[in-house]
Amino acid sequence: MFSTSIKMQSLKTKIAIIGAGPSGLLLGQLLAKKGIDNIIIERASGEYILGRIRAGILEQGLVSLLAEAGVDERMKKEGHIHDGFEIAHYGKRHRIDIKALTNGSTVMCYGQTEVTRDLMQARQSIGATTYYESSDVVIHEQNSNSPFVTFTKNGIEYKLDCDYIAGCDGFHGVSRQSIPKEKRNEFERIYPFGWLGLLSDTPPVADELIYCKTKRGFALASMRSSTRSRYYLQVPLTDKVEDWSDDAFWAELKKRLPEDVAEMLITGPSIEKSIAPLRSFVCEPMQDGRLFLVGDAAHIVPPTGAKGLNLAASDVSTLSKLLDKTYNGEEPDAVAKYSEIALKRVWHAERFSWWMSNMLHEYDDDNMNENETKTLERFMASELDFHLNYEEGKKVIAIQYVGTVSYTHLRAHETKANLV
Ligand code: APR
Numbered sequence: 001m002f003s004t005s006i007k008m009q010s011l012k013t014k015i016a017i018i019g020a021g022p023s024g025l026l027l028g029q030l031l032a033k034k035g036i037d038n039i040i041i042e043r044a045s046g047e048y049i050l051g052r053i054r055a056g057i058l059e060q061g062l063v064s065l066l067a068e069a070g071v072d073e074r075m076k077k078e079g080h081i082h083d084g085f086e087i088a089h090y091g092k093r094h095r096i097d098i099k100a101l102t103n104g105s106t107v108m109c110y111g112q113t114e115v116t117r118d119l120m121q122a123r124q125s126i127g128a129t130t131y132y133e134s135s136d137v138v139i140h141e142q143n144s145n146s147p148f149v150t151f152t153k154n155g156i157e158y159k160l161d162c163d164y165i166a167g168c169d170g171f172h173g174v175s176r177q178s179i180p181k182e183k184r185n186e187f188e189r190i191y192p193f194g195w196l197g198l199l200s201d202t203p204p205v206a207d208e209l210i211y212c213k214t215k216r217g218f219a220l221a222s223m224r225s226s227t228r229s230r231y232y233l234q235v236p237l238t239d240k241v242e243d244w245s246d247d248a249f250w251a252e253l254k255k256r257l258p259e260d261v262a263e264m265l266i267t268g269p270s271i272e273k274s275i276a277p278l279r280s281f282v283c284e285p286m287q288d289g290r291l292f293l294v295g296d297a298a299h300i301v302p303p304t305g306a307k308g309l310n311l312a313a314s315d316v317s318t319l320s321k322l323l324d325k326t327y328n329g330e331e332p333d334a335v336a337k338y339s340e341i342a343l344k345r346v347w348h349a350e351r352f353s354w355w356m357s358n359m360l361h362e363y364d365d366d367n368m369n370e371n372e373t374k375t376l377e378r379f380m381a382s383e384l385d386f387h388l389n390y391e392e393g394k395k396v397i398a399i400q401y402v403g404t405v406s407y408t409h410l411r412a413h414e415t416k417a418n419l420v
Pocket residue numbers: 018019020021022023024041042043044049054055112137168169170171172173174294295296297307308309310312
């Protein structure tokens with residue numbers, strides 16, 4: 001049994017949110033808009049969080065959610081709407097015209113770091129409480145009617161009483177680990193390569209993103225603005241960032257871009273360079289009593305297809321709606337459906353990201369013999385042929401890239417759950 005020490009400060013809120021990444025901040029903002037008060041507890045500093053570089057392609061559902069949260073002003077000014085993107089297959093460029101293929105859907109190119117900055121500012125301006133640089137966060141009694149969270153900040157211990165706890169603390173956070181192991185079913189695939197990313201203040205090599213499949217490995221030409229580029233190279237997991245000078249990065253990128261694109265590449269010093277492993281991961285269920293897992297705390301997708309943030313935002317959307325129903329008395333037990341509703345969408349995005357990753361990367365599988373390798377190469381060549389040269393195939397990519405498949409699906413699912 002937990003006993004409160006004399007020194008301990010008592011706090012109270014409706015929703016305790018652990019983690020001030022995009023999931024925690026967006027949830028906090030949407031709940032505040034609905035009059036549901038919340039406190040965020042975050043391990044890192046705000047400055048540290050804004051130093052993390054992540055993907056920057058927002059589906060329309062997320063764009064609408066940011067508008068609903070009242071944090072879309074800067075995005076509308078500085079973000080760029082993309083009507084399509086390219087896939088280059090062994091040097092041949094194919095355009096996926098997402099707008100034409102999806103009856104008008106587009107994506108917004110706006111960095112996750114900027115989304116986070118906008119959310120942080122919005123939270124500050126409404127005066128909502130965030131405990132940054134907190135340590136020893138522990139979740140207690142999520143299966144009782146009075147759960148609480150304890151933590152320490154500046155040497156002071158706190159006890160936060162709440163109705164519900166939202167675990168928005170990413171893959172390495174405490175929330176998922178607070179669900180007993182025997183209640184969790186975890187699914188995982190770790191890919192045998194990573195992405196080396198480089199950010200530079202140079203104009204992007206093209207107006208739209210180019211995903212490149214080459215014999216030397218995958219590459220991606222992306223951007224943050226008309227003056228800032230983001231590029232990626234598939235690298236072996238054994239590579240270290242220190243192995244890659246800027247010159248080596250640019251030289252390899254040039255070899256992987258289609259020739260006419262490589263000629264246009266403007267290089268410059270990196271302002272950030274890092275290697276990220278690729279992982280598919282899902283934890284089922286995404287809740288335990290009054291504790292909910294949201295975003296990276298519950299699932300990870302490989303970055304091919306840029307689903308990470310969009311998926312996190314759809315968890316947030318679902319949870320905020322269910323909490324609203326619970327608090328406004330419409331359906332007191334609505335939150336019990338969270339995991340079931342969220343997981344439908346999660347598996348769609350997981351499958352799409354896994355499939356895009358398989359199709360576009362080069363694999364060295366030591367377990368396969370020469371003939372099996374050749375056979376797999378033929379399968380992949382045919383897969384790419386169908387998806388890049390036929391309208392039906394391109395449509396399959398486009399509707400998933402913009403998120404319409406999962407939105408339509410989710411809407412049907414949400415209607416069933418009386419969420420819309
Ligand atoms: N206590 C408090 N905060 C914690 C703890 C802890 N024990 N552990 C982690 N955190 C904080 C981290 O410091 C981080 O700021 O939780 C936050 C989690 O943020 P993210 O990892 O960005 O996760 P999420 O908000 O779900 O964002 C999802 O980020 O990683 C990408 O692809 C992903 O784009 C997606 C988005």
